[in-house]
Amino acid sequence: MYGLATFEDSSPATSYQSATLKNIPSGVPGTRVTLDEMDRLVEAAKKSSEVAELTEYVLSRFGGRPHDERSQVESIRRGLRAGLFYVHDPRGTETLRDGRALAAKMLAYFRGNGPRPLSDCDDFTIVGRAQLEFIGIPSKARAVGTMIQGAYNHVYPMARLSNGLWIGLEATMRRFPQEGYTPRSTTMPALDVPNLGASSWASKLTDPLQKAALEIVPATMERTFRPVVTQLAEEVSYMRWVFLALAALAGAGAFYVIRRSRRAA
Numbered sequence: 576m577y578g579l580a581t582f583e584d585s586s587p588a589t590s591y592q593s594a595t596l597k598n599i600p601s602g603v604p605g606t607r608v609t610l611d612e613m614d615r616l617v618e619a620a621k622k623s624s625e626v627a628e629l630t631e632y633v634l635s636r637f638g639g640r641p642h643d644e645r646s647q648v649e650s651i652r653r654g655l656r657a658g659l660f661y662v663h664d665p666r667g668t669e670t671l672r673d674g675r676a677l678a679a680k681m682l683a684y685f686r687g688n689g690p691r692p693l694s695d696c697d698d699f700t701i702v703g704r705a706q707l708e709f710i711g712i713p714s715k716a717r718a719v720g721t722m723i724q725g726a727y728n729h730v731y732p733m734a735r736l737s738n739g740l741w742i743g744l745e746a747t748m749r750r751f752p753q754e755g756y757t758p759r760s761t762t763m764p765a766l767d768v769p770n771l772g773a774s775s776w777a778s779k780l781t782d783p784l785q786k787a788a789l790e791i792v793p794a795t796m797e798r799t800f801r802p803v804v805t806q807l808a809e810e811v812s813y814m815r816w817v818f819l820a821l822a823a824l825a826g827a828g829a830f831y832v833i834r835r836s837r838r839a840a
Contacts, residue, residue, distance in 0.1 A: 599669070603763075606727045609669055610716055610768035613701055613730075617714075620674025620705035629654075629678040630706045632685060644712060648734045648742060651706045655746035658684055659694040659702075674701045696730050696747050703732040703744050712736070715770070717743070720763030727763055 599605045620626050633639070633654035640646040658681040664670050677698055683689035692698075700716045707714040713735040718727040732744045743757035 602726065603766075605669075606718055606766065607768070609671070609697070610718060610730070610766065612671055613697060613704075613716055614768055616671060616674050616701050617704045617708060620678065620701065621708035623675040623678070623705075625675045625678040625682070626702070626705045626709050629682045629702075630709050632682060633658075633706065634710075636685070644734075644736050645742075647710060648707065648712065648736075648744065651703060652744040652746050654681075654706075655699050655703050655744065658691065659699055659746075660691040661699075661747045662693045662695060664695050664697075670695070670697070672698045672701065674705045677702045678705065699746055700730050700732045703746070707732065707734050707744075715767050717757070718766040718768075719758050719760035721758060721761055724762045727766065729758060731758065733757070733767075 599608045630651070634647060634650050637650035637653040637657070638646055639650035659677075672694065677692055677694065680689060680692040681702065684691045694702075704714040704716060715733050715735075716730050717733050718730045720727045720729075722728045729747075731747070733741050734744060735741050745758055748758065
């Protein structure tokens with residue numbers, strides 16, 4: 576999730592966009608540029624026949640059920656985990672692959688007609704988000720910092736269910752294969768693109784609650800309990816309007832009591 580350049584991969588056997596190379600800024604500005612470029616690739620891929628065919632196969636093979644968003648999201652996560660071979664980017668370079676080409680290669684692998692495609696977290700996120708968007712589930716990419724202070728080093732897709740709850744589709748980490756696990760950003764504030772959450776001024780009210788919830792479980796127990804705590808924290812974080820409504824009611828109640836006490840005096 577960090578580097579000096581990006582390019583779109585293409586397959587010579589298809590009509591996908593040719594490989595291009597361009598310089599991008601380093602650090603956080605470069606991460607923002609990369610996430611925006613990933614978002615553009617998702618928009619192009621989600622309407623393709625390759626993503627449509629892959630999604631149909633994945634939902635059927637990995638347990639997706641009609642009218643059950645949660646099972647559909649989980650089947651896409653399992654498909655990413657089974658259909659892509661995780662490797663790091665070339666050293667010093669940020670690579671972004673065409674989601675349509677990657678979907679076609681994944682489907683060929685599942686059908687026994689090709690090797691398992693090599694991909695890093697960017698590619699997992701692009702094709703995962705494209706599948707979510709294809710079946711009408713809003714999605715975003717979340718960049719997190721887990722290793723280097725002041726830098727992002729990982730990204731994963733997230734899906735928003737119809738009840739407003741966001742769940743993660745982490746499919747690259749060996750230690751945490753659980754459904755809905757969202758890797759914790761420890762060195763940088765998490766960065767979401769596109770930002771489909773609440774406004775920044777509302778975030779100031781509830782993000783401390785999310786951070787506190789993530790600190791409840793000791794690191795030694797996180798394999799078992801942290802996914803649950805993270806899920807609760809996500810739910811709290813994206814129900815900010817509830818806290819705002821309660822705050823407004825409390826303020827109105829306090830104003831009414833004060834006004835009535837002054838009249839009585």
